[in-house]
Amino acid sequence: MIRGLYNWTMGLAESRYALVALAVVAFIESSVFPIPPDILMIPMILAAPRRAWLIAGVATVSSVLGGLMGYYIGWGLFDSVGRPVLEFYGKDKYFDDFALRYNEWGAWAVLIAGVTPFPYKVITILSGSTGLSLTVFIVASAVARALRFFVVAALLWKFGAPIRDFIEKRMGLMFTLFVILLLGGFYVVKFL
Numbered sequence: 494m495i496r497g498l499y500n501w502t503m504g505l506a507e508s509r510y511a512l513v514a515l516a517v518v519a520f521i522e523s524s525v526f527p528i529p530p531d532i533l534m535i536p537m538i539l540a541a542p543r544r545a546w547l548i549a550g551v552a553t554v555s556s557v558l559g560g561l562m563g564y565y566i567g568w569g570l571f572d573s574v575g576r577p578v579l580e581f582y583g584k585d586k587y588f589d590d591f592a593l594r595y596n597e598w599g600a601w602a603v604l605i606a607g608v609t610p611f612p613y614k615v616i617t618i619l620s621g622s623t624g625l626s627l628t629v630f631i632v633a634s635a636v637a638r639a640l641r642f643f644v645v646a647a648l649l650w651k652f653g654a655p656i657r658d659f660i661e662k663r664m665g666l667m668f669t670l671f672v673i674l675l676l677g678g679f680y681v682v683k684f685l
Contacts, residue, residue, distance in 0.1 A: 505533065506533050506535075506536035506537045506540065507536070507537075507540055511533065511537050512537075512547075512548070512551055514533060515530055515533045515534060515537065515548065515551055515552055515555070516551050516552075516554075516555040517555075518530045518532075518533055519551070519552045519553075519555035519556040519559060520555045520556070520558055520559035520562070521559055522556065522559060522613070522614065523555075523556045523557075523558075523559030523560040523562065523563055523613055523614055523617055524559050524560070524562040524563030524566055524614050524617055524618070525563075525566075525614060526614075527612075530552045530555075530556065530642075531645060534548055534549070534552055534642065534645060534646070535645070535649065538645075538646055538649040538650065539649060539653065539654055542649065542650050542653065545646040545647070545649060545650040546643075546646060546650075548646060549639075549642040549643045549645070549646035552638070552642040553635070553638045553639045553642050553643070556613075556634075556638045556642070557631065557634045557635050557638055559617075560613065560617040560630070560634045560638075561617075561631070562617075563613075563614050563617025563618045563620075563621065564617050564618070564620050564621035564625075564627070564630055565621060566617075566618050566621060567617065567618035567619060567620060567621025567622035567623075568621035568622065568624070569621075570622075571621070571622035575588075575622060576588075591623070592622075592623035592624060595619065595623045595625070596623055596624065596625050596626070599620060599623070599625040599626075599629060599630070599633075600629045600630075600632075600633040601633075602616050602619075602620075603616050603617075603620060603625075603629075603630055603633035603634055603637060604633045604636060604637045605637075606637070607633065607634055607636075607637020607638050607640070607641060608637045608638075608640050608641045613637075613638075617630075617634075
C-alpha cells in the first residue's frame, strides 16, 4: 500500500497537474491532512530544477492560506463545540488563562511549528481557538512556511538528487536544531 501511494505521488509530481496538486496538498495539510507537501515538492523540483522557486512559492502561499482555514476551524468549532464542553466541566476559566499565555508567545509557536516536524495544523487550529491576532498568525506563518519550503527548494536546486536522501531523512531534525539554536540565542541575548 505504501509503495503504491509512493508511486502514485511520484507520477503526480511529474504530471502537468503537479502545481495544482501541490497547492491542494499544501492547503489541506495546514488544517487537516497528515501528509506534508514536501512529498510532492521534492520530486517536482528534481524533475524541473529551474522551477524550484515557483514550486516553493506555490507551496508557501497555499500552506499559509490553508493555515487560515485551520485558524477558522479553531475559531468556529471552538465557539460552537469546545467552549460549551469546557463550561459543562467548569474548566472554561482555565482555557482563558491558557489562551492569554499562548497568545503572548503565539508567534513563536506558529514559527516553530511552521518549520519543524511538529504538526502545523495543530498550531493553526489552536491559534484560531485562542484568538491569536490574525496579523501575527499570518506573518509568522508566512515567514515559517517560506523558510521551510525555500530552504528545501534551494538545497534541491543547488545539489539535486544527492541531497534528496538528506532532506527526506534529516530535514525535520535540522529545522528543529535550527529553532533550538535560534531560541537559545534569544535567551542568551535577553537574560545574559
